[in-house]
Amino acid sequence: MNPTLAPRSTPASTPSPSPSFTISEMTVPATLDDEAAADFLTLVALNNAVCLSDTGLEDFARTPEELLPHLQDGVDEKHLTLLAREGSRIIGAVTVSHATAEPSSAEFDLMVLPPDWGRGVENALLDAAEAHARALGRKVLQTWTLHRADAGDPALVPRTGWGRVSPTPHAQLLLERGFTLEQAERNSALDLHADDAPVERMLAEALAAAGDDYRVVEWTLPTPPELRDGYAWALSRMSTDAPSGDLEIDEEVWDAERIARRDARFVDGGQTVSVAAVEHVPTGTLAAFNELAIGADPSGVTHQYCTLVLKEHRGHRLGQIVKCANVLRWRAIAPHSPRISTFNAEENRPMLDINEAMGFTPVSYAGAWQKRLE
Structure with missing residues (x-):
């Protein structure tokens, strides 16, 4: 979900003939x-x-x-x-x-x-x-x-x-x-005070399956300058590789400068954002990433923003790696946060399977709506 004012539902409609507003x-x-x-x-x-x-x-x-x-x-x-x-x-x-x-x-x-x-x-x-x-x-x-x-x-x-x-x-x-x-x-929540053992086990299994061609890279925003170009490419792929049904979504154009501006909006708003990524060692490509964020209140709810595995790197459990690695890293960053809230498309079974194995449970839902204006 977009971290700005996300659209919300409300109750039904009979227009007033003479509005007082x-x-x-x-x-x-x-x-x-x-x-x-x-x-x-x-x-x-x-x-x-x-x-x-x-x-x-x-x-x-x-x-x-x-x-x-x-x-x-x-x-x-x-x-x-x-x-x-x-x-x-x-x-x-x-x-x-x-x-x-x-x-x-x-x-x-x-x-x-x-x-x-x-x-x-x-x-x-x-x-x-x-x-x-x-x-x-x-x-x-x-x-x-x-x-x-x-x-x-x-x-x-x-x-x-x-x-x-x-x-x-x-x-x-x-x-x-x-x-x-x-x-x-589906909006799912993970209890951050639950036992770490299942997440630790899932991370170890996924790292073994991925092998030496992949390594974990982690940082807290702002993104280090040397990682901005790679992160820009990975973030641009959210518009092409994430399940979106028939929503008309332009292929997004990202570069290091746009990453720096995005980072600044989060930091200037008092948010702490942790990124766990996986680098494909032979090419240097950031092949997967996960973002967790919290506001200035250390006891507030944590929100997962973007998570993606690039299409050409799927099948190596990279989604499991970035999600588990970031949750374990997050324990030290925001130890008083009670839970993580995240949204995933219902058809995104691979990511929902990971969530469910980690302990995420459904708590609400969202609908994505579109109207063509031509």
């Missing part, structure tokens, strides 16, 4: 002490409240310090945030984001809490998000919804045929507005 663009503050920071702080609180409402979990809460550097980024990504106000109260928001180097898609995050849903706020914000994406010349509009663990019956099945998500009002709104549920993702 207005929609305006949010100013992104330069610092949290600026006068303009009040709206941003309300946006963060709204995002966290929607995540909690959607999943019943507090795992997805983010701090203003973590999120501000991402919304300030205008080099690699651009963001537009629109706020719906009723008088002085913010009753909804939508953030539309698009990468500057990749031309096809835009993503949005629609945030409206249940008491304000059904008054036309969600439709008006979605209208604005779609209009902005069209004005940018984007071909597709994408979003992600969060869902509780019990999908219920009937459930929504994505086009991949793998997994199910609950038919929340937010999901129903997207269906009504021409979006297609392309993929289901």
Whole structure:
């Protein structure tokens, strides 16, 4: 999942004939002490409240310090945030984001809490998000919804045929507005206070299977300069090698400078990020990697960001190596963190097999949605 404001689900839609709210663009503050920071702080609180409402979990809460550097980024990504106000109260928001180097898609995050849903706020914000994406010349509009663990019956099945998500009002709104549920993702959690022995055993087995052609390389962001080019190549492969169903995803363009800017956004936001990678010794290629991150609170939840094994290096248990190695490394970095939260596509059986063997259990789900604008 994207570490910025990830799209969330909320409850169903009957537009009000005469809306009592207005929609305006949010100013992104330069610092949290600026006068303009009040709206941003309300946006963060709204995002966290929607995540909690959607999943019943507090795992997805983010701090203003973590999120501000991402919304300030205008080099690699651009963001537009629109706020719906009723008088002085913010009753909804939508953030539309698009990468500057990749031309096809835009993503949005629609945030409206249940008491304000059904008054036309969600439709008006979605209208604005779609209009902005069209004005940018984007071909597709994408979003992600969060869902509780019990999908219920009937459930929504994505086009991949793998997994199910609950038919929340937010999901129903997207269906009504021409979006297609392309993929289901499982959110799993690992108890970081459990016995290390199974993970240690899995790491030893995987290292033996991989052999001498592969070696573990580990670091904490910022990425050492000598590793940035290799890491840029590996991270670019997330867009081509990770399971994505029929989501239209541009092949991403990464270089050492983009890696440095990405690192800075995490570090400037007070986050600690550990990377465990595997180098293919004969070629020097970073063939697999895993990222774990935590905010400034040492007792907070750990989030796994990207994990990938390059296609040409699969079949050597490299995914098992990077996941197990990083968890064991993480024990010393964040000993008070209670658990790791991670998302994986339901069709990504090899990675889910590793997760389950390590002790990850499902706690919620996400739906990936897409609408073609041409």
